[in-house]
Amino acid sequence: MQRVIKTMIENFKRKTHCFIQLMEYCRKTLDRPASRSIKRLLGYVLGFLLFYAPFALFHRAAACLLNIESNLTIHSFCLRVPTAHLLDGKIFQLNLPVISLFLLSLSAFFLGPIFCGKLCPAGALTEYLSMLVPEKYKISWADHIPVLHVRYGFFLGFILSSFLGGHLACAYCNFYTFDLLINYIPFGQITAFSSSMLLTLILWILILGVFTKGGRGYCSFFCPVGTLQNIIYILGSRILPIHGRLSIIRTRCNGCGLCLLKCPMNAMSVNDNGIAEQNMHLCILCMNCADKCPSKAIRYTIGKNEGQPDVQKF
């Protein structure tokens, strides 16, 4: 009997050891830069399936769970209109866009702006398209324009415009333009394409997209949803004892600057001490920088908030 139990324990130990080794192998494989690039791309595909017609899985699930009516266009999930109503009180109406914005804000508070970096297909589209254009044809706007001044200035104007009866949210919406590009224009429906949408298309795809370093100029300057998430991300990092954020292991960083080159939001810099610093006003937690860092000095951590976060002044 004793021998049987001993054999069973040995077998169990062997199997557990094999299982742990398998898990470690999977973790290492998934942690490889190539796998992470594929995972990132899959995240945007998932974002597309969740939020855009004809799939719109998020809308379907929310409508079913909350027993509310929801059509399957991007308007029923719209994050921009409730953002525009942050100051005039209409944000407290209970509907799917407001609920969606609340969930998004909650995730940004605890985990950071992961929606932008991991799910938003509209932001990803220009980033990926810009990879097709040689670097010498792209402009780095941050070298010529104070990005954060424009970002926060536009955001303020955006939420004040709701008092003036303006419709900035719809007129300059890249989410909707993306919807037009995939669900309307290919099927010959171009009647909704106004002059402001045309301007958005040119700005978003061309000037601030494919011909901008990193391809996310529109995200940096004109996305109110992204700006709101970064504000909430910074707030969470300041007040929560445990928080999800990008961490730079200072003892590992050699100041090579490779992370700067790969950041689509221009959110990395090397400080006077030769150590990389993340700008939390702009970072979207895409983790491109971590993939390129030769010293493995950058990682996403959920844990105790140690020290002051890297919120750069502007």
Ligand code: SF4
């Ligand atoms: S700092 Fe890193 S994680 Fe943040 S936007 Fe830039 S590349 Fe992405």
Ligand code: SF4
């Ligand atoms: S790529 Fe890594 S080692 Fe190089 S500056 Fe960035 S964090 Fe430091």
